Amino acid sequence: MLSNIVKSVTMLHTLVHALVVLGAVVVDAAPAASPYDYIVVGSGPGGGPLAANLARAGYSTLLIEAGGDEGDNPTYADIPNFNEAANDELTRWDFWVKHSDDPARDLKFEHTTWDTGDGTFYVGLEPPEGAKLLGIQYPRASVLGGCAMHNAGVCSLPADDDWNIIVNKTGDTSWSAANMRKYFKIIEKNDYLPAGNPAHGYDGWLSTSVADASWAKNNSLPATKILKKMAELTGQDPENVANLVNSDILGEYENADEITSFYNMATHASKEGKRSSPNNYIRATLADPAKYPLTVKLHTLVTRVLFDNSTTPRAIGVEVMEGESLYKADPKHVDGTKGPISQILANREVIISGGTFNSPQILKLSGIGPAAELTKFNIPVIKDLPGVGERLGDNYEGSLLALGQSPVESGLITLLFRTPSAPTKKRNIYTWCGAFSFEGFWPGFPTNYGPKQYECALVHMAPKSQAGSVRLLSADPQDVPEINFRFFEHEGDKDLHELVEAANILREAWQAAGEPVLPFDELHPCPKGTNCTDASQAEYFKLQAYSHHATSTCAIGGDDDPMAVLDSKFRVRGVQGLRVVDASAFPVVPGAFPSCPTMMLSAKASEDIIADARKA
Ligand SMILES: Cc1cc2nc3c(=O)[nH]c(=O)nc-3n(C[C@H](O)[C@H](O)[C@H](O)COP(=O)(O)OP(=O)(O)OC[C@H]3O[C@@H](n4cnc5c(N)ncnc54)[C@H](O)[C@@H]3O)c2cc1C
Ligand SMILES: *[C@@H]1O[C@H](CO)[C@@H](O)[C@H](O)[C@H]1NC(C)=O
Ligand SMILES: *[C@@H]1O[C@H](CO)[C@@H](O)[C@H](O)[C@H]1NC(C)=O
């Protein structure tokens, strides 16, 4: 019934555009109304759930995804295979990024990657003669479900203030942390707490579960001794650690941002370890007997957005190139391969959800971005928006890694804490510790140092600098843009100091491990046999920090902010009928892990877009 009403409203919506501005050429638009109300580009945590929700609300929706569907492939479906998934050529897009404007500094990154010319990579500091520099690998997944199909599935919420700052910037109170909880509850299908917990949802599409932490009850385990010492060093009760490790990381707390605590480790997976992602929701929507009007077009690269020529240009559709491995970040791409190009129109809106690297690229190829940059590549300017592709931000990640004299038997320890020099009362570090090694990304990551490896992985949750950028290298949509994170550009010394403080606290806790684990032979940041100073550690983190949570290249901002790309309803400023819904929309890095926050943002966008449609 509802969907019928919606359809008749849609038919009243007439297409007023007469011309399509296509590159420099103006061509006739297709005269008939499109079969699609909405076109969504990209099926990750931003676009995937949004397309499903629009279709479920009765709007005919086309979801376009450059990759294929690996939902049944165990490499992707079973969360413990995540490292294999992120290395898999089947879906991998390799972005070779820079960490700074200083090539000499970047060349000191231990996992710098080179093309040897014989089809293999060299990773390290002494490349063979003739090898070509690629840069620092930053993997992304091009597949139905986006990076939520190859990530580790860690589900964590932003700081409350990461939402509240959007209220401050835009005046839109619907972004308050208290209100955003609603969207978490809409998407969540909690798989670890008894029904009725008011902070949680039980009927959504995203399964959440937590790791077993019962090992922490065993006081004789070296890991429990470390845990107790960590408690002491961070102002928690060492006698209560067996309970504290079950604190609900997805719970709702007053003054949450100021709490230092151990937590359970939540993932977007079922308790049986099956990955839960937009892929499941899209497939469930397609399979639903209600026959929701969702069409999914795989292996299709969107090359630009099409606009009419109204005074305020309106997005009326997209241009696509069809085929597999068309984008040059795809390691399977064959030089010179192209696919047929066509145009697909939308009656209502185009929504870009290509992720933090691709959404700004698509906008720029479409004539929306810094005018000087577009003009350099002969792209006609539809709207001069200087913020597109700027303010790229990411967590700084690093690790304390060592080999014990014997294995450190344990499960994971998850701790969110505040280091002494943090500028506010807010906690700044998310760490997870266990018998693993994770040192960032390069082809073939991670290194397995054997059963004695022990690590605390560190995420700085609130980087003070967001000076990175995604900029075009050409007007060719198959080309990859230039990505430079400019790590530590602003107040970098402070963030480095906070990372060092964190490492020092954790290292001190490790010394409680006792026999037979001690002494730990540290690999970094203080390799055995070197002098471990704050300065040496800061230098280590400056050169070796890595990241994989890029955001903010199409940031939401206020009317008075010239660098704002979106308004608070995800609308691209200065044009009509175009929104961006993905991790690029966050004005500040949303806590330690962006996947669940992006799915919350997508649920909010769904509600906002449907509300607008019903108003019209
Ligand atoms: C190895 C790895 C591990 C991670 N681990 C975690 C974790 O444990 N927890 C966490 O919270 N986050 C993690 N992340 C980050 C998280 O997965 C991403 O932040 C999140 O997926 C971003 O969602 P998105 O919708 O913005 O973009 P994406 O997930 O990147 O989705 C974008 C989609 O758009 C498609 N696309 C792009 N351009 C085009 C185009 N021109 N035409 C058609 N389609 C296009 C892509 O193919 C892709 O499927 C990890 C990321 C990586 C790479
Ligand atoms: C928002 O603005 C208020 C009033 O100026 C301020 O007290 C608060 O700290 C700001 N919050 C954030 C997250 O910026
Ligand atoms: C605690 O851990 C020790 C060391 O691994 C083990 O020998 C012991 O059986 C464990 N105790 C319990 C109650 O599980």
Ligand SMILES: *[C@@H]1O[C@H](CO)[C@@H](O)[C@H](O)[C@H]1NC(C)=O
């Ligand atoms: C836009 O359309 C108007 C009216 O049809 C036409 O006069 C004008 O030349 C067009 N402008 C462009 C840039 O195509």
Ligand SMILES: *[C@@H]1O[C@H](CO)[C@@H](O)[C@H](O)[C@H]1NC(C)=O
């Ligand atoms: C460490 O520092 C001390 C004191 O400055 C110095 O004597 C020693 O040689 C240094 N050791 C190493 C391995 O650099």
